[in-house]
Amino acid sequence: MPTLRHLEYSRLRAPRADREMLADPPLDQVADVLAVNLSGRDRLAEYDVQGRTLAELSRAARRELIAEARRWTATYRDVEEGPADAGAPVFLAGHQPQLFHPGVWLKNFALGRLAERHGATAVNLLVDNDTVKSTTLRVPGGSVARPRWAEIPMDAATAVVPYEERRVADRALLAGFGGRVADRIAPLVPDPLVRDFWPLVVGRAQQTGLLGASLAQARHLLEGRWGLRTLEVPVSRVCRSEAFGWFVAHLLAQLPRWREVFNDVVRQYRHAHGIRSAAHPFPDLAAEDRWLEAPFWIWTQTDPRRRGLYVRHGHDGLLLSDRHTLELRLPLGPDADAQDAVGRLDEIARTGVKIRPRALITTLWARLALGDLFLHGIGGAKYDQVTDALIEGFFGLEPPGFLVLSATLHLPIQRRRASAEDARAIRRQLRELSWHPEKYIPAGRLAARGECECGNPAGLIEEKARWIAATNTRDGARRRWQAIRRINAALQPYVADRRRGLLERQAETDLALRAEGVLSWREYAFCLYPAETLHDFLASLLPKTG
Numbered sequence: 352m353p354t355l356r357h358l359e360y361s362r363l364r365a366p367r368a369d370r371e372m373l374a375d376p377p378l379d380q381v382a383d384v385l386a387v388n389l390s391g392r393d394r395l396a397e398y399d400v401q402g403r404t405l406a407e408l409s410r411a412a413r414r415e416l417i418a419e420a421r422r423w424t425a426t427y428r429d430v431e432e433g434p435a436d437a438g439a440p441v442f443l444a445g446h447q448p449q450l451f452h453p454g455v456w457l458k459n460f461a462l463g464r465l466a467e468r469h470g471a472t473a474v475n476l477l478v479d480n481d482t483v484k485s486t487t488l489r490v491p492g493g494s495v496a497r498p499r500w501a502e503i504p505m506d507a508a509t510a511v512v513p514y515e516e517r518r519v520a521d522r523a524l525l526a527g528f529g530g531r532v533a534d535r536i537a538p539l540v541p542d543p544l545v546r547d548f549w550p551l552v553v554g555r556a557q558q559t560g561l562l563g564a565s566l567a568q569a570r571h572l573l574e575g576r577w578g579l580r581t582l583e584v585p586v587s588r589v590c591r592s593e594a595f596g597w598f599v600a601h602l603l604a605q606l607p608r609w610r611e612v613f614n615d616v617v618r619q620y621r622h623a624h625g626i627r628s629a630a631h632p633f634p635d636l637a638a639e640d641r642w643l644e645a646p647f648w649i650w651t652q653t654d655p656r657r658r659g660l661y662v663r664h665g666h667d668g669l670l671l672s673d674r675h676t677l678e679l680r681l682p683l684g685p686d687a688d689a690q691d692a693v694g695r696l697d698e699i700a701r702t703g704v705k706i707r708p709r710a711l712i713t714t715l716w717a718r719l720a721l722g723d724l725f726l727h728g729i730g731g732a733k734y735d736q737v738t739d740a741l742i743e744g745f746f747g748l749e750p751p752g753f754l755v756l757s758a759t760l761h762l763p764i765q766r767r768r769a770s771a772e773d774a775r776a777i778r779r780q781l782r783e784l785s786w787h788p789e790k791y792i793p794a795g796r797l798a799a800r801g802e803c804e805c806g807n808p809a810g811l812i813e814e815k816a817r818w819i820a821a822t823n824t825r826d827g828a829r830r831r832w833q834a835i836r837r838i839n840a841a842l843q844p845y846v847a848d849r850r851r852g853l854l855e856r857q858a859e860t861d862l863a864l865r866a867e868g869v870l871s872w873r874e875y876a877f878c879l880y881p882a883e884t885l886h887d888f889l890a891s892l893l894p895k896t897g
Contacts, residue, residue, distance in 0.1 A: 363375065363729045363732055363733060363755060364729070365454070365729055365757055365759065365873065366454070366757060366758055366759040367759060368759065369759060369760065369761040369871075370758070370759070370760060370888060370891065370892070371758065371759050372457070372756070372757070372758040372892045373729070373755065373756065373757045373758065374754070374755070374756050375732075375754070375755040375756075376752075376754065378461070378465070378754075378893075378894055379894075381465055381469070381724070381754060382469065384724065384752040384753075384754065385440060385469060385723060385724050387751075387752060388723050388724060388751040388752055389440065389723055391748070391749050391751060392406070392409075392723075393406075394748055394749070395409055395719075395748070397747075398746055398747065398748065400597060400598065400601045400689070401597065401600055401601045401604060401683075401687065401688060401689035401692075402687075402688035402689055402690065403597060403689075405719070405720070405746070408594050408597055408598065408720060409594075409719070409720040409721075411592075411593065411594040412592060412594035412595065412598075412716075412720045412721055413441055413720075413721060413722075415589075415592040415593070415594055416441070416474060416584065416589060416592070416721050417433070417441070417472055417474065417582070419584050419588045419589065419591075419592070420474050420582035420583060420584035421582060423582075423583060423584045423585065423588060424571070424582050424583055424584070426568075427555060427558070427568045427571070427572060428568075428571065428572050428575050429575070430582070431580050433472045433582075439470055439471055439472055440466075440469060440470070440471035440472070440722075440723040440724065441471060441472050441474060441721060441722040441723055442462055442465060442466040442469070442471045442472070442473050442474070442722060442723065442724045442725075442726070443462075443473075443474055443475070443476060443717050443718075443721060443722035443724070443725045443726070444458045444459065444461075444462045444475050444476070444725070444726040444727075445475065445476035445477070445478050445586075445713070445714070445717065445725075446458070446475075446476075446477075446478060446728075447477075447478045447479075447481050447514065447563070448477045448478070448479055448514055448563035448564060448566050448567035448585075449483075449563065449566060450488060450566060450876035450877070450878060451876065451877065452760075452873060452874045452875055452876060452877060453758065453760040453877045453880060453885060453888060454728075454757045454758040454759055454760065454873065455728060455757070456570075456877045456885075457756060457757070457758045457888075457889065457892065457893070458726050458728065458756050458757075459475055459574060459579065459581065460574070460579055460889050460893055461726060461754075461756055461893055462475060462581055462726050463574075463579040463580055463581045464893050464894055465724075465726075465754075465894075466581070467580065468894065471723070471724070472582070473580070473581040473582065474581070474582045474583070474584060474721075474722070475571075475581055475582070475583045475584075476583075476584065476585075476586055476589070476713070476717060477514075477563070477564075477567050477583055477584065477585040477586065478514075478586050478710075478713060479513060479514035479515040479563055479564075479585040479586055479587050480513050480514070480515065480586050480587060480590075480648065480707035480708065480713070481513060481514060481710070482511050482512060482513050482514070482657060483511065483512065483513070483514055483517045483562065483563065484511075486504060486505055486506040486507070486508060486509075486562070487502040487503060487504045487505065488502070488503050488505060488528075488532065488876055489501075489502055489503075489872075489874070489875065490502075490503050490532050490535050490536055490875075490879065491535075491536060491539055491762070491869050491870065491872075491875070491879075492535040492536060492538065492539065493538065493539075494538060495538075495539065495764060495765070495766045495866065495870070496766075496862065496866060497862075497866065498539065498866050498869040498870055499869065500869055500872075501535065503528065503531055503532050503535065504524060504528070505524070505525055505528040505562075506519055506520050506521055506524055506525050506528075506562055507520040507521040507524060508520075510656070511656070512655040512656065512657075513648075513650070513655065513657060513705075513707070514561070514562070514563030514564075514585075515561070515563070515585060515587040515705075516650075516652070516655035517561065517562045517563060518560050518561055518562065519556050519560055519561070519562050519565070522556065525552070525553065525556055525562075526553050528549060529545050529546065529548070529549025529550070529552070529553075530549075532545050532549075532878075532879070533545050533546050536879055539762065539764050539870070540762055540763070540764065540879060540880070540881060542881045542882075543878065543879050543880065543881060544877065544878045544879070544880055544881065544882050544885065545878040545879060547882070548569060548570075548573060548878045549569075549878070551568075551569035551572050551573060552565050552566055552569040553565075554569070555568040555569050555572075564585070567583065568583075571583050577886070586707070586708070586713055587705075587707065589716075589721075590705075590706070590707055590708070591700065593693060593697075594720070595716065596693040596696045596697060597689050597693050598716060598720070599647065599696060599706060599708075600681070600683055600689040600692040600693055600696065601689060602645065602646065602647075602712075603645060603662050603669055603671070603681065603683065603692075604669070604683050604684065604685050604687070604689070604692075605685065606643050606645055606662050606664070607643065607664070608745070609636075609646070609745060610636045610638065610643055610644070612741060612744045612745045613635075613636055613646070613741060613745075614635045614636055615744070616737055616740040616741055616744060617632060617633050617634075617635060617737060618635070619740070620632055620736065620737055620740075632733070632734050632737060633709075633711065633734075633737070641663050641664075642661040642662070642663050642672070642674065643661065643662050643663070643664075644659055644660075644661055645659075645660040645661065645662050646708065646709045646711060646712045647659075647660040647706050647707060647708055647709060647712065648660065648705075648706070648707045648708075648709060649671070649673050649677065649704065649705065649706050649707075650673075650704075650705050651677065651703050651704050651705065652703035652705070653703065655705075657707075658673040658674070658675060659673070659674070660672075660673065660706060661673070661674050664685075667680075667682075668680055668681055668682045668683055668684065668692075669681040669683050669692075671706075677704070679699055679704065680695075681695055681696070682695060710734070711734065711737060711738055711741075714727075714731065714735055714738055715738050715741065715742065718735075718738065718742075718750070718751055718753065719742060719746070719748075719751070723751070724751075724752075724753065724754060725751075725753040725754070726753070726754045726756055727753050727754065727755050727756070728755070728756070728757050729755060729757050732753070732755040735753065738750065758888075758892060759873045760873070760880065760884070760885075760888050761870070761871050761873070762870055762871075762875060762879065762880065763880070763881065763884045764870050766863075766866065766867075766870060767859075767863050768863070768867065769860050769863035769864045769866075769867055770864075770867075771864070773860050773864075774857070774860050774861065774864060777853055777856055777857045777860060778857075780853055781850065781853050781854075781857070784843075784846050784849060784850050784853070785839065785843075786839060787839075788839055788842040788843060788845065788846045789808075789811075789812045789815065789842060791846050791849055792808055792812075792842065792845045792846060793845075808842060808845050811838050811841055811842055812838075812842070814834075814838060815834075815835055815838045815839075818831050818834045818835050818838075819835070
């Protein structure tokens, strides 16, 4: 079984400061990571995948990946020639086809820049086997002093289905989305990118009819105009390849062993990270009535709701099911060649049945077979500790290294900055005025008389000093506490002006903090920022290309 060496507690944190980037390892060490990954690929020939070596399967998978990525990308933008060497490295990244924040978008540009620097082919995977969680976008509006955000719908709500199945439901709503967003954010950001970007989305929606594909292709078109030379391809297209079908057949044939290793790894991960929930980072793979849960989703075109895939092993092969209405037979045994099973999986796919990888399998296949360097965000990097342990525990291979990249960019809005520490400092000062007012009475007022009924402040301060210096006995403790409290109350008129000033600052700071909570949220979509701000952000953080 794998050990905890891949599962140590991860301290990766999203950057908090504006224009701050996390790169682990640093970008100038990418060449070293790539060299180690390339040297480790020789060992892929040692692992048997139901009659083919993993090295052979990887070579076929790369050819199919690049060919399919070129076909997909060529449907909406020009495709430039790639590296002349067919064996050139492949760099990968991936994300759902949605409107993500600039820190995620940075990965796409880093992918292109690093691939160009190292003579690699850059492919961005569109994770369209994930479900569409929301069709609204959070957009700030109002004034700088009192901003408020609102959820602006880009399309009508529908049943929760994967991106590859999610068609645009309300074309009029989609067409007007860019204008509504631009109008709402205009008091804060008068020139958001969405004004120029959204017509691209509407144009692609007319061609594809798919919400996720429209967003992704429009964004990739914009990247091309900004000089980025990358390919893109949906995971659903990758799943059609023969190489991936072979890999699926292998995991299904070896599912008892996979399940044992997987469940052990996720339990160790929970222990290492102090996680009590059985659902994180992933639920254990279940076993019930000889049915074993596989790390895949299954659905049909007529019923595109994702369900877990379950497998029952028998003497005549495998029975696949969603444990509802769907059952399919696969001619495959634990030690059999997978050729017939791969053919059967292709036949099943042609009937409209979709078998898709869960998130962990997507990145495992990408890192192990498709590419030589994978660019992760922070969330994916933490979960890929599990992937590392699985690569070692199930395949017996050293997991290839990956790059973690994220950044924070705040909306370019001039405002009074405030922090939680500012509020805490004011509360400390107000507390000091209550319990130690004598420290804050101006020297010119210490001898004042007749300003109030409390008498001479100097005398009160001297009396307090005597009580503090007095020996504290059990019988006198209460009298001592009451006397000090009486004196503190009597001194309050002498610090009243200072208290009023602090209370005004506290109100201003609280208002600024509420505004800051809206204006400095790091998850705003990239299209809410001005193009110039995004250009400067990318140029300042990424290495220059030759």
